[in-house]
Amino acid sequence: MQATSHQAQLEALLRHPSLWRGRGAAVPAGWPTGFEPLDAALPGGGWPRRGLIEVVAPGPGHGELTLFAPLLRQLLEPQVDRCAAFVAPPFELFAPAWRAMGLPLTKLLVVRAPEPLWALEQGLLSGVCATVFGWVDAGTSLVALRRLSLAAEQGAALGVLVRPPRAALEPTAALLRVAVARTARGLGIELLKGRGLAPCRLELELP
Template sequence: MSAVVPLSSLLDARRVWRGRVEPMPTGEQPTGWAALDAVLPGGGWPAAALSEILLPLDGVGELQLVLPTLARLSRGARPLVLVTPPYAPCVAGWRQRGVDMRRVEIVAAAEPDVLWAMEQCLRSGSCAAVLAWPRQADDRALRRLQVAADGGRALAFAFRDRRHLGNASPAALRLELEATPHDRVWIRKCRGGVVPAQPVSLPYAALH
């Protein structure tokens, strides 16, 4: 019969492997929402890539979703560009959330030129992030944005109506924002990872 050996003596003799919990790596482009970062591949937005955010309608909290990222990026050297936003940014509110408004540029473009303007800003390499609300964008146009974001090493955010969810998209990440009855985000596509079966809940006050 084998003798009983105290576990402490085995540990002291280093005869038992002791596992350690490694800290979760911080993504290169964290979203600023811990629950969302925890389920996204790489711990945040896909770097130098297009993220498509699908909405039930404009103004349901889509900018609040990206404000932590914009605040962080506004402390860098490259500006942030909004191409024809449906609503003018609330300067006081954005400043309260930490965005340096001196680093924010707004480009006014006619609807047929929104995609072109977004692509040029991304391709220039001079922008940290470019945001736009294109009404119409086919697979080819979105692929051009993805390529431009990669070439310009910028984050690209395209806010679109969720009726486009059924269409294939070359975006590295697709999120669907659900405002009612609960504020939460569904991950519909994430490059390099498995799409979670459950949505991510976000604080109600942060989305309105």
Template structure:
């Protein structure tokens, strides 16, 4: 049974809240919120305002989709991919160049493959400002990552933690709030189905035309639809790729078209039974 609620004055709407002065005179509260309160409210259909500084990613398309237009500092960011050590450097290199230009160090913890110094130079990174911590065991990588975050010892910290548990990521996020630079965790794509305390999570994969495809799994803002295509030719290939090789997808499509035309053949050159027609 539905019960209808009526207010004391007989109207169906609640009375406007009132306050009283010391003399007992009633005053109505303002309908709108104070400007300071209004500015602090984040609505879920808009990108949130970061509470910390950010570092530009070097990709304008990606910056436009991130709160604060860049990698968040004093916070964790998770980069999820199918195979490690394939695209992290290409994705993070533009921001790393900014960190190196500021005289700060890049610290990497437990990369599955040794950093390739000539490749780093092609990306514009100075190996003298790169610190590589070779930690093979998961517990060693986790311990080194936490200590570096607490010590605030890097302009950017990149750590490979494929086996990190939810409570461990949560602990790192708490510690990262005192770290001035971005903290990037590289994890497998299967971790996308797990809950994470990282405020920013993204999936990345390689495209055919030397680009990176990025989908934002989690951000402070509305859900991200589709994928971002970020141009990213590997270091050292920019100067040697011909115009045709810059778009391999066009070459693949042309080849498939030729193969299809050869497979179908010309109808006029074949007999209805499937045998070639006899010459007259």
């Protein structure tokens, strides 16, 4: 009898007009990542098609660019009249390595700018860049990150922000936050935050 009473109270509460009930929205289909285990773990079955992704890495050269090579091949196909921009990378992009990954060098743009956040925003807004990679310090304001997110939406572009580990403790405007690190077998991925995401860890074998 008591259980029935509690159930009736719950049903009455759920019918109350002042109660707001959230409804989960479907996540749009994403870009295939090129790694089946990662596709299976990501909402939408891949990387978001526009907006921001944050990649937390312990330092340069931990696979943060190799991870996105399959996506870049899709975005930079010959029939697609868009490019990929890299704003203020902390290293020189090695042309033979990019060529070996099947990427057209004529569609890769390196930007060295005194104001990297401004350059990132302009690249995302331009409509010319399918994706823009940027190396963004911890402590960057949430307002600045939201500007980048809005620019990516308006420019139908995907922004990939590579950030240091301490940035993982800060608020984000990104649709997805992941952590990467090289391992003995390939690349370790930790899915940290994202709409509809079940946080988990994966190890990907690199070609």
